[in-house]
Amino acid sequence: MGRVYVIGSGQTPVGEHWDRSARDLAVASILDAMQGAGIPEADAIYVGNALGGELTGQEHVAALIADFAGLDGIEALRVEAAGASGGAAVRMGYLAVTSGLKDIVIVTGVEKMSDLAGPAVEEALVTAADEEYEAIHGLSLVALNALLMRRYMYEHGLERRDFAHFPVNAHRNASNNEHAMFRRPITVDQYENARLVADPIGLLDPAPAADGAATIILCSEKVAGTKPDSAVEIIASAVATDAIALHDRQNPLFLQGTYESARRAYAQAGIGPDDIGVYEPHDAFSIMAALSLEACGFASEGQGVRLAMDGEITLEGRIPICTMGGLKGRGYPVGASGVYQIVELVQQLRGDAGANQVDSRLGMAQSMGGSGATTVTHILKSLH
Amino acid sequence: MMKPMREVGIVGYGAYIPCYRISAAEISRVWKMGEDTLHLDEKAVPGMDEDTTTIAIEAARNALRKAQLDAEKLGAIWVGSESKPYSVKPTATIVAQAVGATPHTSAADWEFACKAGTEAMQAAFGYVGSGMADYAMAIGADTAQGRPGDQLEYTAGAGGAAFIIGPGEESMAYLEGSHSYVSDTPDFFRRPSQQYPTHGSRFTGEPAYFTHSFMAVRCLMDELGYGPEDYDKVVFHQPNSKFPVRLAKRLGFVREQFDDGLLVSFIGNAYAASSPLGLAAILDKADVGERILLASFGSGAGSDAFSFVTTDLITTGRNPLPTVSQYVNRRQEIDYARYTRHRGKLSMS
Secondary structure (H helix, E strand, O other): OOOEEEEEEEEOOOEOOOOOOHHHHHHHHHHHHHHHHOOOOOOEEEEEOOOHHHHHOOOOHHHHHHHHOOOOOOEEEEEOEOEOHHHHHHHHHHHHHHOOOOOEEEEEEEEOOOOOOHHHHHHHHHHHOOOOOOHHHOOOHHHHHHHHHHHHHHHHOOOHHHHHHHHHHHHHHHOOOOOOOOOOOOOHHHHHHOOEEEOOEEOOOOOOEOEEEEEEEEEEHHHHOOOOOOOEEEEEEEEEEOOOOHHHOOOOOOOHHHHHHHHHHHHHHOOOHHHOOEEEOOOOOHHHHHHHHHHOOOOOOOOHHHHHHOOOOOOOOOOOEOOOOHHHHHOEOHHHHHHHHHHHHHHHHHOOOHHHOOOOOEEEEEEEEOOOOEEEEEEEEEOO | OEOOOOOEEEEEEEEEOOOEEEEHHHHHHHHOOOOOOOOOOEEEEOOOOOOHHHHHHHHHHHHHHHHOOOHHHEEEEEEEOOOOOOOOOOHHHHHHHHHOOOOOOEEEEEOEOEOHHHHHHHHHHHHHHOOOOOEEEEEEEEEOOOOOOOHHHHOEOEEEEEEEEEEHHHOOEEEEEEEEEEOOOOOEEOOOOOOOOEEOHHHHHHHHHHHHHHHHHHHHHHHHOOOHHHOOEEEEOOOOOOHHHHHHHHHOOOHHHHOOOOOHHHHOEOHHHHHHHHHHHHHHHOOOOOEEEEEOOEOOOEEEEEEEEEOOHHHHOOOOOOOHHHHHHOOEEOOHHHHHHHOOOOOOO
């Protein structure tokens, strides 16, 4: 199979874009990426979008976006895997290039969430859970994560306050990211005193719904050779699933799907967790960040939160996470987040991360759907 | 900037706030197990026989007494409200007849959500300024309904304020100029068949309230050549206790300037009467020669900004009528059950 490289990226700021639609955002990021990569045309475009139909009344988004981006006649398909839609689109792009069938592929993630008010967004988000056994009983994604966090606190003797280090780290890093939604740091006290949304989850724990689009340009080794300075290689791409409903998991406090996805990625790359210098987890909630660290082998079971408490997840720590803000600080336009993660890893690996620069050659991104039913892992390596 | 060729101003004003109050804590007790998030103490609730018409009449009577004006001299009575009792049948004629202004007068109801009252003021300045009438009354009055359990239920209050616009030389506060700023922004609306309005949640903030209020004030101040330091008092529309404070700060105003007009924590959002009542509260306490800024906001959306300067008549005209402060402090607390009865929220059929 052929090697796959990222030779360009583009992103819109993440926020409430009252005056821009999903197509506006997607097209802007695509043109940005193509221009930056010096690529006038591509062989295919894969669009990660989770909730276009639910939130904007628009399905069939890949053809729509290809049309408005001026990519006449191009192969265009939308990929959906709830929160992992962006990562899944990257996966499809990766398969297209590594198979040798495509030389240049555009991967775009886009989500427009501000057209509807709060409760309607929660209803849309819960389509990522099991409709017949979870959603129908009134459980929301926040509630499902609250159940996990509550159980985790009980089993490992932790307080709500202990989880603060995830959002605190995310906001700290986001304040140096000009594309991030939140630019202000927060404190542990603010986290603890924020009003409860779904006990024990408080207002400063969940990643914010937002609008945004990010694009990467993937290419084959042949094309990458023409742009040696900007290429970053994707050395692993792996997807794994787990039971969709929390109550069907072997051990709800162990993300089996995330573990499996990471294991396959490590195997493909021929590395282990100790080799990873930067990790972009799916920190939709701090409990997810903690469980992801454990599933990927960065912390042993029950030690994910303690790793954060010890400061090891900061830019200066042993395993920097959310280096440009993560889902919590940069923002979480659902289907776009998986592509933002790759854009940010590319920034890191090219040395373009500014004040948030981590010195590393290997970065890992994980995009997750629902409460852990789909996990997409990508590992990237800089060429220098 | 808008300013009539003839000098015009406020020759009299009056307020009215119903006496009943329900606390945010009580509403929260019923709907949210005691979690209160809107930093509001309580809101005014109309009595069972009160509505926008009765409130408008009380405010109008107070305004006429303050102006010491014969009602027959009014050339127009205009009522701005989003809770008028009839979809078709003007509240204004009931008010006009009740205060003795009929029959030789103009009368109509105005609608622009929370800025209907200041729309009427804007038109009254033009009416008097053109010489079509010597006096015109603009009233903002509302008994807004909040959907039970909705965020807006905490703030949907009630009240009314009436302003008699007349010649500049008879004014307690004369008009330096005004500016209106509007756009088609559907942040909050209600179809005729709906009992409660639909609101766009966060969309009601930056794209609606802040953009329009800020621009109306900015344009007015630029046209007049004033900075924030030139104003003694300022008052904005008050949908909650946070928005007007954030707006004031963004425009460069300080607490001493906006405190007198900030009533929302005590009476809730009085909708079309919100910023007008704030203006009345400021006028109750103003000294001679103070410059006052009023900027309303109405969903749909737009803002009217006015710049006034008080005259000697602001103190000499201060006859012993109930002040806004007195209406605020005249209160009787009721519980949620009584509130649902007052507001007709129980379906009895």
